[in-house]
Amino acid sequence: MIDGPYFVLTVLGAVACGLVAGVFIGFSTFVMKGLAALPPAQGVAAMQAINVAAVKPAFMAVFMGATGVSAVLAVVTFVVWPDEGTVELLLGCALYLFGCFGVTVAANVPRNDALAKVDPASEHGAEYWRTYVTEWTMWNHIRTAAATAATVCLVLGLT
Template identity: 50%
Template structure:
């Protein structure tokens, strides 16, 4: 009985941490979509490029990466759990939330945003090539960031529903 209780407590904490992590990442991406990229676009291209290059370096830090990748790891566990416990009423919400984060947030980051960041890292901020790249970078990066923000927010909502499902049914 105690082992079952501990397992349920750990499972609850896994769902809670996943929902909170998705919400936190959604907030970070929302901030970039709603004002950071607009502020960078208002700068001269060389200054905007240099600022974004600096952001792309400093974002690779233990705290952000722990939340970003830790949430992905938690979502992988919830994805597998939802398949193994498919008969439980909250399984569909866990599956949906996990997939939204893994595909719409982590996957989009790897496939779209990171290559754009790598291309930007290779240019000199004050070069003609840099200035030419910058306007396309701003538009493309921001579109994919909107998708990441929306996916992370939808994932947080779905995982929160799963977290509260039993309480709502009472």
């Protein structure tokens, strides 16, 4: 049975992963669709502003907090190796660390960095925007699924 600080750490991990999943599903289901419906110059400019706002403390505390909690929880789980829930906890941590944080670093951030360099009013900006929306959203779907599955795994690890 998981209890004490280990229980609290697991609950914090599940809540943080769930919050991140919620943000990402919002982007996948309506934010990116709304931005894609705008003229390219407006979509690019709006997403550039969103990407600047996203790296402020409010979101980064949750996103990086979930990353830190997942890493610590994985280490603690290896050390404690509980009688029940070990597989679920380790799987949840791996899903978040690789499927959410890893995909963000390897796929979404490079696209955000490239978008930041384009002039929203340029033809190049309009061309890149079409590619960006498709690729970024696909990778965001993966992050959403990974963060959601991580949440489920951590909750199952508690039961």
